[in-house]
Amino acid sequence: MSDPALATVFEPSEDGDDPELVQLLTPEGERREHADYSCDLDDEAIRGFYRDLVLTRRIDTEATALQRQGELGIWAACLGQEAAQVGSARAMLPQDFAFPTYREHGVAWCRGVDPLYLLGLFRGVDQGGWDPRETGFGLYTIVIGAQTLHATGYAMGLQRDGVVGSGDETKDAAVIAYFGDGATSQGDVNEAFIWASVFNAPVVFFCQNNQWAISEPIERQTRIPLYQRALGFGFPGVRVDGNDVLACYAVTQAALRRAREGSGPTFVEAYTYRMGAHTTSDDPTRYRLNDELDRWKAKDPIARVKAYLDTSKAADDDFFDGVARESDEIATHVRDGCLSMPDPSVLSIFDHVYAEQTPELAEQKEQYAAYLSSFEGAH
Amino acid sequence: MAQLTLAKALTNGLRAAMEADPKVLIMGEDVGKLGGVFRVTDGLQKDFGEDRVIDTPLAESGILGTAVGLAIRGYRPVCEIQFDGFVYPAYDQIVSQVAKLHFRSQGKLPMPIVIRIPFGGGIGAVEHHSESPEAQFAHTAGLKVVAVSNPVDGYFMIQQAIASDDPVVFFEPKRRYWEKAELDETTAPPPLHSSRVVREGTDVTVLAYGPMVKTALEAALAAAEEGRSLEVIDLRTLSPLDMGPVTESVRKTGRAVVVHEAVVNLGMGAEVAARITESCFYELEAPVMRVGGFDTPYPPSRVEEEYLPNLDRVLDAVDRSLGY
Ligand SMILES: Cc1ncc(C[n+]2csc(CCOP(=O)(O)OP(=O)(O)O)c2C)c(N)n1
Numbered sequence: 001m002s003d004p005a006l007a008t009v010f011e012p013s014e015d016g017d018d019p020e021l022v023q024l025l026t027p028e029g030e031r032r033e034h035a036d037y038s039c040d041l042d043d044e045a046i047r048g049f050y051r052d053l054v055l056t057r058r059i060d061t062e063a064t065a066l067q068r069q070g071e072l073g074i075w076a077a078c079l080g081q082e083a084a085q086v087g088s089a090r091a092m093l094p095q096d097f098a099f100p101t102y103r104e105h106g107v108a109w110c111r112g113v114d115p116l117y118l119l120g121l122f123r124g125v126d127q128g129g130w131d132p133r134e135t136g137f138g139l140y141t142i143v144i145g146a147q148t149l150h151a152t153g154y155a156m157g158l159q160r161d162g163v164v165g166s167g168d169e170t171k172d173a174a175v176i177a178y179f180g181d182g183a184t185s186q187g188d189v190n191e192a193f194i195w196a197s198v199f200n201a202p203v204v205f206f207c208q209n210n211q212w213a214i215s216e217p218i219e220r221q222t223r224i225p226l227y228q229r230a231l232g233f234g235f236p237g238v239r240v241d242g243n244d245v246l247a248c249y250a251v252t253q254a255a256l257r258r259a260r261e262g263s264g265p266t267f268v269e270a271y272t273y274r275m276g277a278h279t280t281s282d283d284p285t286r287y288r289l290n291d292e293l294d295r296w297k298a299k300d301p302i303a304r305v306k307a308y309l310d311t312s313k314a315a316d317d318d319f320f321d322g323v324a325r326e327s328d329e330i331a332t333h334v335r336d337g338c339l340s341m342p343d344p345s346v347l348s349i350f351d352h353v354y355a356e357q358t359p360e361l362a363e364q365k366e367q368y369a370a371y372l373s374s375f376e377g378a379h
Numbered sequence: 380m381a382q383l384t385l386a387k388a389l390t391n392g393l394r395a396a397m398e399a400d401p402k403v404l405i406m407g408e409d410v411g412k413l414g415g416v417f418r419v420t421d422g423l424q425k426d427f428g429e430d431r432v433i434d435t436p437l438a439e440s441g442i443l444g445t446a447v448g449l450a451i452r453g454y455r456p457v458c459e460i461q462f463d464g465f466v467y468p469a470y471d472q473i474v475s476q477v478a479k480l481h482f483r484s485q486g487k488l489p490m491p492i493v494i495r496i497p498f499g500g501g502i503g504a505v506e507h508h509s510e511s512p513e514a515q516f517a518h519t520a521g522l523k524v525v526a527v528s529n530p531v532d533g534y535f536m537i538q539q540a541i542a543s544d545d546p547v548v549f550f551e552p553k554r555r556y557w558e559k560a561e562l563d564e565t566t567a568p569p570p571l572h573s574s575r576v577v578r579e580g581t582d583v584t585v586l587a588y589g590p591m592v593k594t595a596l597e598a599a600l601a602a603a604e605e606g607r608s609l610e611v612i613d614l615r616t617l618s619p620l621d622m623g624p625v626t627e628s629v630r631k632t633g634r635a636v637v638v639h640e641a642v643v644n645l646g647m648g649a650e651v652a653a654r655i656t657e658s659c660f661y662e663l664e665a666p667v668m669r670v671g672g673f674d675t676p677y678p679p680s681r682v683e684e685e686y687l688p689n690l691d692r693v694l695d696a697v698d699r700s701l702g703y
Binding site (some may be wrong): 046073098102121122123124125126127140143144182183185186187188213214215220221282286287320333343344345346350353360361364367371372375 | 408409411412413414416429434437438440441464465466468503504506508527555644651652673674675676678679680681682683685687691695
């Protein structure tokens with residue numbers, strides 16, 4: 001029933017000249033021009049991206065290793081998607097707000113969320129310990145697509161607060177909603193598109209099309225390239241090379257600006273690839289071929305920035321050594337922090353169910369505490 | 380006779396149902412090539428093809444909504460919900476459509492749909508992967524609800540559920556997927572909607588279903604060492620309830636403890652306790668005790684062992700019952 005030739009409908013052309021795909025840095029590390037988008041960044045900023053990408057990957061691989069050693073229940077790696085995450089997140093202003101899935105570790109990094117909070121969630125210590133309001137980074141959302149509506153609602157709040165299109169660049173704000181290709185099939189996501197469209201909400205729908213929803217390929221979710229769907233909902237859609245951090249930055253920056261100015265939503269399809277398993281529980285050898293992986297390895301998001309910095313001599317050995325050192329430091333921070341993370345007390349689970357504690361629940365807590373203490377000294 | 384895991388017994392049961400009736404379809408996320416995240420549908424797409432084992436788009440409302448249409452067209456869809464916490468996008472279709480169409484059409488549109496839901500905790504998962512929403516479905520008229528506890532029931536009950544002309548929400552205890560038992564496929568199974576005494580005893584009746592049956596049996600073993608005789612009943616069917624064996628047992632023991640992972644407040648235990656009170660009022664020596672989840676969201680996995688009812692908490696309830 002599935003049509004293998006269909007896959008070609010979705011893919012940008014391999015020669016890199018696809019007018020529909022925004023690319024500003026080729027896999028070989030060469031800068032390119034694009035008619036509609038340009039990256040106004042200097043080499044210092046690009047070195048900053050490189051650092052973000054390397055550290056994100058290090059946090060991610062360290063977490064995967066910790067899961068393998070039994071320290072985390074599960075981990076959803078962002079391997080291969082670092083450019084999409086770092087590029088888009090660095091286009092945000094402090095007053096903007098991001099609504100992530102469970103895989104946005106690179107965005108979390110850029111929003112200043114200590115990676116240990118992410119590990120805490122996957123270790124099973126809590127369900128997201130960071131402060132969403134303080135960081136402008138919402139809690140991870142595991143129920144596929146739910147956060148796109150939250151993002152839209154938050155954006156509607158911004159409109160009502162007068163911080164959209166006011167002309168004050170220090171105040172005007174926008175929202176970015178992250179989700180995967182699989183999520184585009186969910187009702188919630190389609191409802192979010194409609195709400196954002198009819199209310200002209202300042203939200204950027206940032207879809208990382210990593211080609212897979214666990215074992216299901218993109219053809220199982222769509223029969224047209226995803227970015228083209230936006231038109232039907234009444235707002236622009238753009239496809240960007242998701243492994244190109246410069247293009248992801250430029251496209252997201254333009255979309256966020258548009259939103260902040262009051263011109264409404266944009267759909268960004270970051271065309272990328274999930275290099276690892278869906279999560280550490282998954283075995284991708286059951287459903288996909290290695291040569292696909294090899295093809296994407298050649299488009300690695302970090303290698304191309306390194307190549308650019310090398311050939312343009314925009315960074316020297318000192319810089320690369322410095323990033324490598326920092327990477328080791330963050331790995332130690334993640335590892336040590338994970339190993340020394342205290343387990344929560346079971347009694348704490350009664351404390352935040354309600355804003356106003358109920359007498360019933362307070363009593364349950366008391367009874368359970370008494371029950372637990374009846375074991376003390378018994379063993 | 381082969382030793383089979385619950386997961387494998389379910390696979391074999393599904394296979395048998397598909398062989399027996401070409402109208403049986405399987406649909407869900409990742410059920411095809413991957414064979415489901417728990418491998419319950421492993422190999423079925425290879426053998427029955429993509430028309431009968433359907434990897435659906437990622438949308439639970441879509442899975443159940445299209446299942447309704449397929450059922451109207453004469454098919455018998457078996458829908459897999461990947462984890463308990465992801466059934467809610469389909470809740471509207473299940474509660475407002477699947478459950479009501481037979482009633483509304485005055486019997487002209489039966490809904491022979493099975494909704495398989497791996498449920499319960501204990502596997503160290505992140506949130507939404509450990510919930511026990513069975514009461515929400517048992518509370519809905521028009522749905523039948525069962526929970527399996529072991530491979531033998533898994534093999535037979537899935538086939539019985541598929542053969543039923545009513546919609547059946549079929550709960551599978553995910554932390555017991557890898558438990559093994561001997562399966563004789565030639566024995567005649569008890570009816571789908573029947574509860575069963577799985578261990579005889581005289582002092583207290585312990586009622587459980589799904590993952591908690593094993594816990595109840597372990598409690599009975601431990602109690603026996605202290606000279607207490609627990610009778611354990613596997614409820615198996617949650618809607619309709621089969622109170623016959625329960626009433627008979629409680630009339631004998633005079634005491635009952637209901638155990639489930641789901642929160643106690645308005646859980647299955649509340650209904651069972653009420654029914655026992657109605658049918659065994661004069662024989663009861665103690666109020667019916669309930670052991671279950673606290674009235675909180677399912678907690679982070681590092682404390683789930685303390686959250687979930689365990690042997691000690693069952694025995695504690697047994698003690699309290701005997702203390703009356
Ligand atoms: C409502 C819901 N249904 C099912 C799942 C189980 N699930 C977790 S991730 C996933 C695939 C998601 O694919 P996609 O949206 O492409 O994001 P990716 O994981 O590839 O980043 C599924 C089916 C879920 N988390 N939520």
